[in-house]
Amino acid sequence: MSYRYYEIRPCVEHDDRVTSFLGEPQWCQSRGTDVCTPESAYEQAKAYAESVGKGADDVFWTLYGIDEEGLAEAIGDFKTFEDAYGVMCNILGPMREALDYAEDDMEQDCINTLTDVLLQSTMEDRI
Structure with a gap:
């Protein structure tokens, strides 16, 4: 999911x-x-x-x-709301960074950022 x-x-x-x-x-x-x-x-x-x-x-x-x-x-x-918001921002942070790269025509940096998040966040199974 x-x-x-x-x-x-x-x-x-x-x-x-x-x-x-x-x-x-x-x-x-x-x-x-x-x-x-x-x-x-x-x-x-x-x-x-x-x-x-x-x-x-x-x-x-x-x-x-x-x-x-x-x-x-x-x-x-x-x-507190601020605590929940901080965690949500941490979850969304790598996606924001990748989007910034994409907007700056830095496609490989965008791909690398998203790939790193996915690989670092999984154990044995690739998402």
Whole structure:
């Protein structure tokens, strides 16, 4: 399985069930579309936590990988959005670097960067 993209969502655990929140869509001028912001999602999660007798300290952040069918798979839980975002940036970093090479017409460096990530991240099986 591979992920099409990643999301970070605030979550609350209650009655042995984890509920995640996307937030309310808000217009983003720079993207020209509606987006769900972490702030909006956090407000939803905090309100839910309080409604079930918990507090803001019970909200945690989960990094999700989203597959081809749009299903979310939890990758890791974090205390803060910043911690989850840092891990996501580390995952995406080599791809960003390769894209920078591709944009600068440095095709071999792009290929080498992606190949290195794939080979260093696998044990015996080549992806």
